[in-house]
Amino acid sequence: MPDNYGEAGATIAIVGAGLGGLALARVLHMNAIDAVVYERESSRHVRGQGGMLDIHSGQRALREAGLIGQFYAIARGEGQDMRLLEPDGTLLLQEDTPDDAPLERPEVDRADLRDLLLDSLPEHAVRWGHAFESADNGVLHFADGSSATYDLLVGADGANSRVRALLTDARPAHIGQNIVELCISDIDRTYPDLAAMVGRGNFWVLGDGRSLAAQRNGDGRVRIGLNFYNTAEDWFATSGIPFDDPAAARARLVEEFTGWDPRFTALIEASDDTIVPRSLTTLPVGLTWPSTPGVTLLGDAAHLMPPVGEGANMALLDGALLGLALAAHPDDFPAAVEEYEREMFERTGAAARMSADLHELLMSPDASRRLLAFFQPG
Structure with missing residues (x-):
């Protein structure tokens, strides 16, 4: 299959098959908008996908993607249990989740969630073994010498994003x-x-x-x-x-x-x-860039935060909301991107500030007591 699969209409190229890129591809697919995901890894199984994720606000993205029922089937409500202790063994907090508790912040294996998103896409939607190198004049260039054309490039390529340099000089x-x-x-x-x-x-x-x-x-x-x-x-x-x-x-x-x-x-x-x-x-808290026709970012590529439970949720929301904006403006990608970025900057800026505050708490000498107050305010 040629790299320019789907070019009967305007083509959206998504670099990176993480949660955010796949959520975007899923919402676009549901709205019959052509998109291809280019992933540097050779297959979905080539690398472990890490541990559990606490999915809360990101559940909205899964609803928009038509996958919330399947998500609940793989989510672990008991994963909401929490035990907090001090180094001498003192138990500060133990929260055990009742079996009938709502799945407000269930844990899910990252690999299972990624597989759920991958399985919701047509087989041709993800092109494995395509390591992005550069982009110019509507052409993507990959490490193996191949290329592909695009009308909109979405950098969903994580903390060390190569696409990011097209929009900002900011570095992690x-x-x-x-x-x-x-x-x-x-x-x-x-x-x-x-x-x-x-x-x-x-x-x-x-x-x-x-x-x-x-x-x-x-x-x-x-x-x-x-x-x-x-x-x-x-x-x-x-x-x-x-x-x-x-x-x-x-x-x-x-x-x-x-x-x-x-x-x-x-x-x-x-x-x-x-x-x-x-x-x-x-990345710097509150990072923004001037809206630029033809390219945007989502997930860690756009707003890398301390790992305190927001990153995956923000990436899922980025992907779903960008997909909805593109579906609302199918003939005006620049308008869709500008609408998405305006909302994304505000939402993820607030999440990044909260994450930075929690990270500062964890760095403090009395972190255990301050974290207890965080979990049990008032």
């Missing part, structure tokens, strides 16, 4: 936080005591400029994030943690949590050999 900057991601597979069988401690949803321990966040996944895994606050961008290089030696890395990570209740460091000791260090970056 480090925010003083580094994360080490761990995982315990099949925890109910392998470590039942730890499984009972973590519970069905989210398990947070905060203190001493660090936090340990454990999260139950729908496939029996528990994903663990070790967060190191007020640390430099090169902290991994200077920390002396030998990430190429999993056993030694686990031992060094346990040392980083000296003085913590041994039940918590047991989660580190029990983790698998896949240990992923990740530095956190964000």
Whole structure:
């Protein structure tokens, strides 16, 4: 099939098959508007898609996409459970979700949600193995030397977006936080005591400029994030943690949590050999750009925020609302983009400010008590 599939009418090129790009493609497909998603990865299964997502405002996007019923079928209401503790083991908060509770903020495996969106599209809608390199004069250029034409280019290509440079010089900057991601597979069988401690949803321990966040996944895994606050961008290089030696890395990570209740460091000791260090970056809060005919952005490409529960929701909404704007102005893409960007800037600017405030809270010396007040205001 040629790269310019669907060019009987104006063609929309979406770079990136993440949640936002796929939500846009789905809404456009529902409105019989041609769109092609170009994704650098070779298939949907080539890379793990991360852990659980807390989907709240993003449910509107799934309704607009006609997928809310299927979403509820894969969402985990029990994933709303929350346990918050201090490093010495003091339990500050335990919220257990009743079985009949509304799915206001259910958790869902990112991979399951992505598959739901992918399966809602025609097979030809996503072109795998197309790594975007550049765009000029209505032509996309890919790393393999191929090209494709477009009338509207949508950058849905994440934190390190290449499309972003067409609209702004803004680049992600480090925010003083580094994360080490761990995982315990099949925890109910392998470590039942730890499984009972973590519970069905989210398990947070905060203190001493660090936090340990454990999260139950729908496939029996528990994903663990070790967060190191007020640390430099090169902290991994200077920390002396030998990430190429999993056993030694686990031992060094346990040392980083000296003085913590041994039940918590047991989660580190029990983790698998896949240990992923990740530095956190964000785009400036309230980033905007002059509306430019022929190109726009959505999701992390447009408003990369701290990972505190807003990013995926904003990306889903971006995709759905841009799709609706294009459906309302099928013969005037520039007007549709301007309408979308005006709403998107206001909505995501507010979400980015809230996320930055919550990130600042987590960086504070009394983070656990302040987070308790956040969850239980008044």
